[in-house]
Amino acid sequence: MTCASRATVRGRHGRPDDEKYLYVGPWTHTGSAETYAGELDFGLGSQIDGHGVRLAWFDHHLKGLRSEVVDWSPVRIFTMGTGDGVRNVMDVQTENAEDYPGRINHGGYWRDEADWPLPGTAFTPYYLHGDGSLSPDSPGADVPPSTYSFDPKNPVRTIGGGISVGFRIMVSGAYDQRGRPDTYGFHRFQDALPLNTRADVLSFQTPALEADVEVTGPIEMHLWAASSAVDTDFTAKLIDVFPPREEYPEGLAMNITDSIIRARYRNGWDSEELMDRDGCTSWSSSCTPPPTSSSAAIGSGWTSAAATGPASTSTRIPVSRWDGTAHGRWRTSPSTTRPTTRRTWCCRWWRASPRSSSSRSCFLSSAKISRNRSRHASRSSRRS
Numbered sequence: 001m002t003c004a005s006r007a008t009v010r011g012r013h014g015r016p017d018d019e020k021y022l023y024v025g026p027w028t029h030t031g032s033a034e035t036y037a038g039e040l041d042f043g044l045g046s047q048i049d050g051h052g053v054r055l056a057w058f059d060h061h062l063k064g065l066r067s068e069v070v071d072w073s074p075v076r077i078f079t080m081g082t083g084d085g086v087r088n089v090m091d092v093q094t095e096n097a098e099d100y101p102g103r104i105n106h107g108g109y110w111r112d113e114a115d116w117p118l119p120g121t122a123f124t125p126y127y128l129h130g131d132g133s134l135s136p137d138s139p140g141a142d143v144p145p146s147t148y149s150f151d152p153k154n155p156v157r158t159i160g161g162g163i164s165v166g167f168r169i170m171v172s173g174a175y176d177q178r179g180r181p182d183t184y185g186f187h188r189f190q191d192a193l194p195l196n197t198r199a200d201v202l203s204f205q206t207p208a209l210e211a212d213v214e215v216t217g218p219i220e221m222h223l224w225a226a227s228s229a230v231d232t233d234f235t236a237k238l239i240d241v242f243p244p245r246e247e248y249p250e251g252l253a254m255n256i257t258d259s260i261i262r263a264r265y266r267n268g269w270d271s272e273e274l275m276d277r278d279g280c281t282s283w284s285s286s287c288t289p290p291p292t293s294s295s296a297a298i299g300s301g302w303t304s305a306a307a308t309g310p311a312s313t314s315t316r317i318p319v320s321r322w323d324g325t326a327h328g329r330w331r332t333s334p335s336t337t338r339p340t341t342r343r344t345w346c347c348r349w350w351r352a353s354p355r356s357s358s359s360r361s362c363f364l365s366s367a368k369i370s371r372n373r374s375r376h377a378s379r380s381s382r383r384s
Helices: 003-009 050-063 340-350 359-383
Strands: 022-024 075-080 108-113 202-205 213-225 233-242 252-262 281-287 293-298 303-309
Touching: 075 213, 213 233, 213 252, 233 293, 252 293
Parallel strands: 022 075, 075 293
Antiparallel strands: 075 108, 202 303, 213 281, 213 293, 233 252, 233 303
């Protein structure tokens, strides 16, 4: 059960709260048997036998058998962090190289809790400041806004995160937020620069932490923004900034969680409302959609950063239509017939070879093949 669904079903279906459980691990989609997510490894104790957990659940609730479920706490979560941060380079023997080959020893631990959010949680707002700082102090009323210009033909690329499909063109998990032009899974990067060097990405960062800090619970971005377009996208990303060390002399910027929201849906998915051009609008966005949460321990000397900007890569989230027209309306219109070639394009796109230079080139070549086949079929019918 996810954090959001647990809150939804609380008190429903005639079952008491002590029969509703929340189990949150550090994995990517279907990765509960792995010890890592992206470039971070959480240790051998982080993995679970997902099938075994489900079997114990069904044995207890469907067959009435006694299983490990009877000893579960209402909430069991994995807090990421507490590792030494050493990157274990392939083919180089380090202390933890056998357990964490080629990844950073990030560590973490399991904990049992009584409820979610955790009882006694201190919800702490952090504010974005015009000088690029991130602080619990509220900015003054006369501070000018932070601005950027966005070119929809050059969207910000996606690096890691909560990706559940499309692994041929995107990777999931935690990654240093910089481009990798020659690496499989990083779509269409032209350089190896950090994302926050782009003019259309705004970064806000805390000073180096003087003591260890734990971030556990739901994470939200409350945004006040104006745009010259009537519809656009805004993203928010919470980042754990690693200090420089021998293995990574420039430091690392590891994504913890992220979110994206389309302006027209700021009041809910069932209520569309375009923005007023250049009129300030406020809304909140839970990281990530659908709303989930995070638990991470950030060590002293580290910093936290928030980045906000325009839409993510069009391979993950299509860039919004700034004129206010919506994507995909032809898919649901009862009076519109879906073109046969579109269905063929989609199927062949996902079957593209991972060795291809880009998924877009495979997409276009498949479209060309489909059109040629359609023309050939038309000629055959004429001859007959």
